[in-house]
Amino acid sequence: MAEDDDSDSSSIALECPLETMLDPTLAGDVSKASTIELLSAMSARELCRTSDACACARGCRFKKYVDCDELWWPKCAEAWYEPGEAPRCPGKAPKDKKSWKNAYLALRPEDGPTPAETARREAKIAKREALMEKWREENAAGGGAMRGRAIGVGDVTAPTNMSDKAAMRAFYKSVRAKPRGKSARGSYAPVPGPFTED
Numbered sequence: 001m002a003e004d005d006d007s008d009s010s011s012i013a014l015e016c017p018l019e020t021m022l023d024p025t026l027a028g029d030v031s032k033a034s035t036i037e038l039l040s041a042m043s044a045r046e047l048c049r050t051s052d053a054c055a056c057a058r059g060c061r062f063k064k065y066v067d068c069d070e071l072w073w074p075k076c077a078e079a080w081y082e083p084g085e086a087p088r089c090p091g092k093a094p095k096d097k098k099s100w101k102n103a104y105l106a107l108r109p110e111d112g113p114t115p116a117e118t119a120r121r122e123a124k125i126a127k128r129e130a131l132m133e134k135w136r137e138e139n140a141a142g143g144g145a146m147r148g149r150a151i152g153v154g155d156v157t158a159p160t161n162m163s164d165k166a167a168m169r170a171f172y173k174s175v176r177a178k179p180r181g182k183s184a185r186g187s188y189a190p191v192p193g194p195f196t197e198d
Helices: 002-014 017-022 032-039 044-052 061-066 069-080 100-106 115-141 165-175
Strands: 147-150 154-157
Touching: 017 032, 017 044, 017 061, 032 061, 032 069, 044 061, 044 069, 044 100, 069 100
Parallel strands: none
Antiparallel strands: 147 154
């Protein structure tokens, strides 16, 4: 008798809580179709709670039934499409998500970007568009519009008349640093030594 009691208690301990939820009579007739029929009216939050009730060390078949794409695709369609616009046949879930449940949980509106992140993103896009416009203008100007950076001046373009020495000199002074080893008097400045006259 004691052995029978031990076997009964171990079988009860091994039962998944999901099984008792999906089949309260423990008749053993739980199938994917019956699970979909039973849980299709649940909200996404309730489905998540139901799925989390599984206490098995490895996912059991009841958890797979609750997490199946047939139950989660309607939730995705309701969240992402206008009424009547969702495709009837959903196809495969995104590769990186592997299931419609994961896709839904990853892309819920409340888990989306915060207003600060959205503002940062919009500022970045506006900055990029301004740069693209500037680059279009430089491309339209042709080969004479060389870009250079000068301290405190911003972007400088080369003069269109390359033969104007004064303009080119001013351009190069603002764009590039003087080579090392050159003095203010030029490259042929005398080196102080015993033979120089002061």
